[in-house]
Amino acid sequence: MLEELGVPLVAVVKENVGTEIQDFRPHFTGDIYVDEKKHFYGPLQRKMGGLGFIRLGVWQNFMRAWRSGYQGNMNGEGFILGGVFVIGPGDQGILLEHREKEFGDKVDTADVLEAVKKIVPSCSSTIKFKVT
Numbered sequence: 545m546l547e548e549l550g551v552p553l554v555a556v557v558k559e560n561v562g563t564e565i566q567d568f569r570p571h572f573t574g575d576i577y578v579d580e581k582k583h584f585y586g587p588l589q590r591k592m593g594g595l596g597f598i599r600l601g602v603w604q605n606f607m608r609a610w611r612s613g614y615q616g617n618m619n620g621e622g623f624i625l626g627g628v629f630v631i632g633p634g635d636q637g638i639l640l641e642h643r644e645k646e647f648g649d650k651v652d653t654a655d656v657l658e659a660v661k662k663i664v665p666s667c668s669s670t671i672k673f674k675v676t
Contacts, residue, residue: 630659633666
């Protein structure tokens with residue numbers, strides 16, 4: 545759906561341990577950027593410590609991922625929480641911000657699509673909209 549709207553989907557990851565990015569490729573075909581200095585994660589990185597593993601939601605998210613065939617690894621920094629952002633060009637800025645509250649907290653895809661449809665293309669933007 546994002547392709548139809550002319551909006552690229554990219555991933556920003558905090559590290560590339562071993563073959564981590566290569567192993568992620570079957571699940572994600574967009575560009576992947578490694579933010580080794582973790583600037584994208586902000587000046588205050590949000591982490592969930594070991595006690596996060598006793599939360600029911602974390603285990604439910606783990607089981608959902610495991611059942612869908614996703615296998616992670618136990619290497620590297622595993623406690624930093626991620627998020628999803630929809631960012632418009634120029635001064636439009638952030639249109640959607642979803643920060644994980646616990647491991648595996650997924651964004652609602654309907655919210656992502658709603659935010660993407662609010663993007664106003666700039667003159668230098670390559671974003672094209674298909675009206676349906």
